[in-house]
Amino acid sequence: MDMLMFELDKNATEPLYEQLYDAIKKGIVDGSIPVEKKLPSKRKLADFLMISQTTIELAYGQLLAEGYIVSKPRIGFFVEDIATLPYIDKAVVVPEEKPSAPRYDIDFSPGRIDTASFPFSTWRRYAKDAVDEQQQNLLLAGSAQGEYALRKEIASYLYQSRGVHCRPEQIVVGSGTEQLIPMILQILGDYNVYALENPGYQMTHHIIGQYGQRSLPIRIDDDGLDVTELEKSDANIAYVTPSHQFPTGAILSAPRRAQLLQWASYQANRYIIEDDYDSEFRYIGKPIPSLQGLDHQQKVIYLSTFSKSLMPSLRIAYFVLPEKLMPRYHALFTYYTCTVPRFEQHILAQFMRDGHFSKHLNRMRKIYRKKLEKLTEAIAQYDAVNISGEQAGMHVALTVKHDLTAAQLSTQAKAAYIRISPLSQYMLKEDARYDQHLLLGFGGIDEQCIAQTIETLFALWGLKKGEIAP
Amino acid sequence: MDMLMFELDKNATEPLYEQLYDAIKKGIVDGSIPVEKKLPSKRKLADFLMISQTTIELAYGQLLAEGYIVSKPRIGFFVEDIATLPYIDKAVVVPEEKPSAPRYDIDFSPGRIDTASFPFSTWRRYAKDAVDEQQQNLLLAGSAQGEYALRKEIASYLYQSRGVHCRPEQIVVGSGTEQLIPMILQILGDYNVYALENPGYQMTHHIIGQYGQRSLPIRIDDDGLDVTELEKSDANIAYVTPSHQFPTGAILSAPRRAQLLQWASYQANRYIIEDDYDSEFRYIGKPIPSLQGLDHQQKVIYLSTFSKSLMPSLRIAYFVLPEKLMPRYHALFTYYTCTVPRFEQHILAQFMRDGHFSKHLNRMRKIYRKKLEKLTEAIAQYDAVNISGEQAGMHVALTVKHDLTAAQLSTQAKAAYIRISPLSQYMLKEDARYDQHLLLGFGGIDEQCIAQTIETLFALWGLKKGEIAP
Numbered sequence: 028m029d030m031l032m033f034e035l036d037k038n039a040t041e042p043l044y045e046q047l048y049d050a051i052k053k054g055i056v057d058g059s060i061p062v063e064k065k066l067p068s069k070r071k072l073a074d075f076l077m078i079s080q081t082t083i084e085l086a087y088g089q090l091l092a093e094g095y096i097v098s099k100p101r102i103g104f105f106v107e108d109i110a111t112l113p114y115i116d117k118a119v120v121v122p123e124e125k126p127s128a129p130r131y132d133i134d135f136s137p138g139r140i141d142t143a144s145f146p147f148s149t150w151r152r153y154a155k156d157a158v159d160e161q162q163q164n165l166l167l168a169g170s171a172q173g174e175y176a177l178r179k180e181i182a183s184y185l186y187q188s189r190g191v192h193c194r195p196e197q198i199v200v201g202s203g204t205e206q207l208i209p210m211i212l213q214i215l216g217d218y219n220v221y222a223l224e225n226p227g228y229q230m231t232h233h234i235i236g237q238y239g240q241r242s243l244p245i246r247i248d249d250d251g252l253d254v255t256e257l258e259k260s261d262a263n264i265a266y267v268t269p270s271h272q273f274p275t276g277a278i279l280s281a282p283r284r285a286q287l288l289q290w291a292s293y294q295a296n297r298y299i300i301e302d303d304y305d306s307e308f309r310y311i312g313k314p315i316p317s318l319q320g321l322d323h324q325q326k327v328i329y330l331s332t333f334s335k336s337l338m339p340s341l342r343i344a345y346f347v348l349p350e351k352l353m354p355r356y357h358a359l360f361t362y363y364t365c366t367v368p369r370f371e372q373h374i375l376a377q378f379m380r381d382g383h384f385s386k387h388l389n390r391m392r393k394i395y396r397k398k399l400e401k402l403t404e405a406i407a408q409y410d411a412v413n414i415s416g417e418q419a420g421m422h423v424a425l426t427v428k429h430d431l432t433a434a435q436l437s438t439q440a441k442a443a444y445i446r447i448s449p450l451s452q453y454m455l456k457e458d459a460r461y462d463q464h465l466l467l468g469f470g471g472i473d474e475q476c477i478a479q480t481i482e483t484l485f486a487l488w489g490l491k492k493g494e495i496a497p
Numbered sequence: 498m499d500m501l502m503f504e505l506d507k508n509a510t511e512p513l514y515e516q517l518y519d520a521i522k523k524g525i526v527d528g529s530i531p532v533e534k535k536l537p538s539k540r541k542l543a544d545f546l547m548i549s550q551t552t553i554e555l556a557y558g559q560l561l562a563e564g565y566i567v568s569k570p571r572i573g574f575f576v577e578d579i580a581t582l583p584y585i586d587k588a589v590v591v592p593e594e595k596p597s598a599p600r601y602d603i604d605f606s607p608g609r610i611d612t613a614s615f616p617f618s619t620w621r622r623y624a625k626d627a628v629d630e631q632q633q634n635l636l637l638a639g640s641a642q643g644e645y646a647l648r649k650e651i652a653s654y655l656y657q658s659r660g661v662h663c664r665p666e667q668i669v670v671g672s673g674t675e676q677l678i679p680m681i682l683q684i685l686g687d688y689n690v691y692a693l694e695n696p697g698y699q700m701t702h703h704i705i706g707q708y709g710q711r712s713l714p715i716r717i718d719d720d721g722l723d724v725t726e727l728e729k730s731d732a733n734i735a736y737v738t739p740s741h742q743f744p745t746g747a748i749l750s751a752p753r754r755a756q757l758l759q760w761a762s763y764q765a766n767r768y769i770i771e772d773d774y775d776s777e778f779r780y781i782g783k784p785i786p787s788l789q790g791l792d793h794q795q796k797v798i799y800l801s802t803f804s805k806s807l808m809p810s811l812r813i814a815y816f817v818l819p820e821k822l823m824p825r826y827h828a829l830f831t832y833y834t835c836t837v838p839r840f841e842q843h844i845l846a847q848f849m850r851d852g853h854f855s856k857h858l859n860r861m862r863k864i865y866r867k868k869l870e871k872l873t874e875a876i877a878q879y880d881a882v883n884i885s886g887e888q889a890g891m892h893v894a895l896t897v898k899h900d901l902t903a904a905q906l907s908t909q910a911k912a913a914y915i916r917i918s919p920l921s922q923y924m925l926k927e928d929a930r931y932d933q934h935l936l937l938g939f940g941g942i943d944e945q946c947i948a949q950t951i952e953t954l955f956a957l958w959g960l961k962k963g964e965i966a967p
Binding site: 085088089092093094095107108138139140142143145147150151154155157158159160163164165166167168169202203205206209213229230233237239250278279280281282283284311315338339340341342343359362363364365366367368369370371418471 | 562612636811839888941
């Protein structure tokens with residue numbers, strides 16, 4: 028074969044060079060153009076097929092780049108031994124329908140917020156403003172720690188609302204607690220033993236396990252973490268939710284706070300991770316200041332998120348490192364890029380700077396307080412049910428006197444399309460004290476419907492007003 | 498002390514209950530109200546201070562919640578032993594000025610894109626549309642794998658442009674390669690040995706080390722990864738950039754592709770991670786189809802990003818898992834929340850759905866091709882400098898014949914505020930073949946300035962047109 032005989036269609040939408048490329052490749056793959064065969068010169072093939080030499084050049088160039096042919100300078104192009112390289116057959120992909128998530132008529136899960144009260148128009152204005160021809164360099168990678176403008180707003184907010192003392196330089200912004208905890212683990216190094224609240228936030232337990240580190244469950248009571256049990260344990264790092272324990276809702280008492288900070292001060296490798304996930308919403312008195320603000324020994328890593336205060340789907344969280352851990356952070360994460368889109372960071376920074384965040388929090392606090400009142404009122408009518416952890420946040424714990432366990436009650440509710448989790452789901456180690464406890468998130472329930480939803484749920488469980496259940 | 502004597506200022510902006518709370522707390526902290534002291538009853542204190550009982554209730558409630566006092570039912574409130582709990586002194590935080598990043602007059606780093614050509618107005622429209630009162634549930638957490646609407650667009654794009662065969666169900670969206678690689682490592686499990694291209698992408702090396710796994714450097718030549726060296730190594734997972742090797746720009750040839758896929762097929766625990774980071778921009782012929790499209794044995798994990806094709810600051814990347822690894826993904830990441838904001842995901846999904854992404858790519862390809870032409874023209878005038886890796890992407894490799902090494906030339910450039918990195922910076926293991934190589938990213942350089950910037954840089958190095966340097 029001195030020439031390649033192909034039928035090229037000059038009227039096709041596919042460019043000529045692609046048709047030629049496809050035809051030659053097919054020939055090489057199916058063996059009709061044998062290995063080591065010399066291809067016709069560009070000029071000759073162009074004359075023969077009556078097409079331009081550029082077209083041949085493009086086709087040969089592509090084959091060359093993909094390794095189907097090799098070029099021997101001043102001699103020509105030769106077919107390579109492509110061994111078993113198969114031809115890509117372009118079958119049509121038919122995407123399957125997305126399997127729908129389990130649907131609930133009533134959803135008491137703690138992650139839900141009140142979506143109706145979000146300031147859409149304000150947020151939209153800032154979203155629009157962020158995408159700006161005049162600020163082209165926002166398209167490029169920004170600071171690894173997060174935009175300085177945002178960190179500045181966070182530092183000022185934390186100081187005023189949470190008593191946290193920090194400079195913007197100590198703040199690291201990321202896409203959520205799940206993304207930041209692994210970074211904290213790496214900063215703290217290997218061979219640590221983590222004390223986790225029991226019951227507690229499962230995700231932390233999960234991540235620590237994934238990183239091959241050890242964790243120990245420590246019991247919770249009405250004053251929060253049992254620091255005396257912590258003192259007796261091997262743990263050197265305590266992960267706590269002092270402002271509103273997740274999931275029991277307990278508040279870490281002042282003596283316990285002091286005891287915990289003291290525990291940390293006894294050894295150089297001891298640290299406290301303070302997860303302050305929903306401290307913005309406190310309904311009685313003013314918010315309880317953070318552990319970080321009480322700490323004078325650089326023992327507290329403060330961690331928080333905008334998931335509750337703004338929206339879970341925003342994916343913006345942050346931690347505050349003690350100054351002495353900053354060099355370790357810089358050593359480990361030089362190569363890192365902040366995971367939060369810069370547009371999003373600037374929208375939030377402007378929103379905070381112009382006072383909309385405080386306004387939003389004040390508004391939401393009233394809304395959630397109202398919901399909580401309706402909830403406690405509704406529940407108060409049932410002697411079989413006790414409520415706790417209602418001083419703050421967007422969830423409470425229920426204790427239900429019943430022949431069925433909380434887990435069984437949850438299953439019963441699920442069958443009726445009501446989602447409410449037993450506290451046992453958050454246990455790292457079994458503890459019979461919580462067998463009758465359920466976690467009720469009220470953030471996402473319409474205020475007008477609260478009384479009705481509680482009545483529906485409790486009726487389902489066979490509870491009657493003013494009575495102890497069967 | 499039977500009563501608490503405080504001066505409360507009814508005209509102050511601080512509410513009375515806060516004044517009272519502050520005063521009592523201060524008294525407890527400084528010891529003027531001793532431990533175990535019984536506080537006056539609410540009624541008595543209210544009468545005494547001539548304020549409402551509610552005010553007292555709020556103050557006591559706060560003190561109670563923070564553990565400064567305890568309540569003994571039917572007896573009263575008592576001061577707790579708060580040990581060393583210090584008072585938070587609210588010093589004013591003065592944020593320091595942000596240290597400015599090192600500035601360059603000319604930046605040839607490979608992460609830079611052409612920002613002037615971004616379709617700001619189109620993107621802004623979609624950004625505005627995404628924040629919509631009618632779609633309140635976009636505020637709540639979405640799919641852990643990423644929004645289905647976006648994964649559908651990615652699947653269709655990948656099929657058409659990259660020959661990747663996948664269903665949206667196989668795609669996992671995340672905030673960048675750095676965030677996704679750790680997930681892939683976890684899916685592949687412990688005790689793997691990773692083969693990395695040398696020179697190659699440092700971040701991967703770094704992450705693998707952080708996860709306590711082993712990596713081996715494998716040499717690169719003009720046809721990409723030396724698969725024969727891989728075959729002789731202990732590695733069971735190969736991390737490759739076949740479409741445009743980073744940083745040399747080599748394209749993995751067809752025989753090598755076949756050899757690599759064959760290598761993977763020999764053992765059950767062998768996999769290939771195909772990082773297709775800038776394959777959208779190919780200047781000669783059409784893009785080279787992905788390894789994933791050639792793989793019929795579910796051996797390829799395909800990884801890509803929108804950092805080059807749209808913008809680095811968007812923080813959206815994704816990987817495509819073989820079907821057989823999906824159960825492992827689901828087992829590991831049930832608890833996970835997708836790290837990309839949902840608004841951002843929907844903006845991108847709509848942008849792609851309406852054809853703007855392809856339009857943008859076609860436009861950018863022309864722009865980058867033009868820049869590349871100017872660059873090669875400018876460089877062609879210097880006999881001392883060779884260019885390679887220019888078939889695709891947004892960077893090329895330069896080989897400079899010079900008494901100074903590439904690293905020294907880079908330092909010299911830096912002193913003149915020009916940023917250009919030696920290839921040695923990307924070496925996992927020393928290899929003298931690259932001592933004279935530099936990486937030149939041209940994406941961010943204005944087309945009109947390219948000739949001038951090259952002239953400036955080369956003059957700085959003492960190169961003269963048409964001459965071999967000193």
